[in-house]
Amino acid sequence: MSALLWAVLVITPPPPQSVVIATPRGETSVPVTTERGTAAVAASQVASPLGLTLALDGSRVTVGLSGVVFIFQLGAPFVRAGGVVYGLVGEPYVARDTVFLPLHWLADCVPRALGGRYRWEPASAGDLGRLVELPVASAVAATAPPSAPVPHGPPAAPNPITGLRLRHTVVIDPGHGGVDPGNPGRYFPSHLVEKDITLAVGRLLRAELVRRGIGAALTRSIDTLIDLADRGGFCKADCDLFVSIHVNAMPDGRRADRVSGVETYFLSDAKTEDQQRVAQMENEVIRFETGTSSAATGPLGFILRDLQLNEYLRESAQLARLVQDSTARIHPGGDRGVQQAGFTVLTTARRPAILVETGFATNRTDGAFLASSLGQHKIASAIADGIVAYLLEFERKLAIAAPARGR
């Protein structure tokens, strides 16, 4: 009896944590480990099914896959492929003489860097997800047309305006839109509401970033409503940062007019009553939305969402600080500092993400500033300067983590 019980215990291990690599040559199940806190796979175990090459040179890990070279640095949550740098959830490490690579690289970076060649499919019954190698014919069909931008080359000379060396792309999210007007704006001219101000500032911010040599895209460029849970989803592929633009408001009351200034939020649990007020106000747009959103589902989606919150929190906080410093310098309403709150719009962004409350529509001075062309230009330019400051720090950290060799 006890021998039988022992046998049962031995042959029923916990449910396997694995991903499947499916190629025209067959399917391989690869175990996923979370021994270092983030999900990782042994490079040796994905090498043969994918046909990738692996080289470890000091702390530098070079992986070749289908003609693309990925360069990792042990202990650094980044990977470089061509001139593009991808943030990683987790860091490559060596254990038991084996190189482990973040699962995030396999699930996210590989399909992004080799879009026509690999596709990631979310979890099914027995696994955490599948990396599917597409047949060559469909890979050719999926290849971008010749008119598409040329793949990015090696790091260029620094941009003369900003000093940035790498190509960056920022997704700008003008808050609200369409049937969701945002806050009514007591001190805006009569026809204006929050959604108009956020769109105007968002467009100007895009122009300011492009002027600084930074790629920029808007989640909306017209007066339309985008599902809150989908807004962050615009930040993928080459997107480095996600910046949501809003206008604050105080609830009616004796002191409502007195509160003014700019504040910048990054994601976390709302801590104070005031932070909760803002989070609740901006999240309320959910009531306008219909249908389903494309948020990731299944165990892997959950794991990645959970991990990315921790991983990007520090980066988001730093981005928030630099943008806040820059905007507070030009804002007539004063500096309300960096804040933390739980915003749905930020949780779905997969990169460092912030939300800028550009001032109070319930304050006369702020309202006039935000409604004026000069004020909107100043805000947009200051946010762009904060973003550049952050990206310069990011590139410096990267250069320390992965020094350029043989140049």
Ligand SMILES: [Zn+2]
């Ligand atoms: Zn808002």
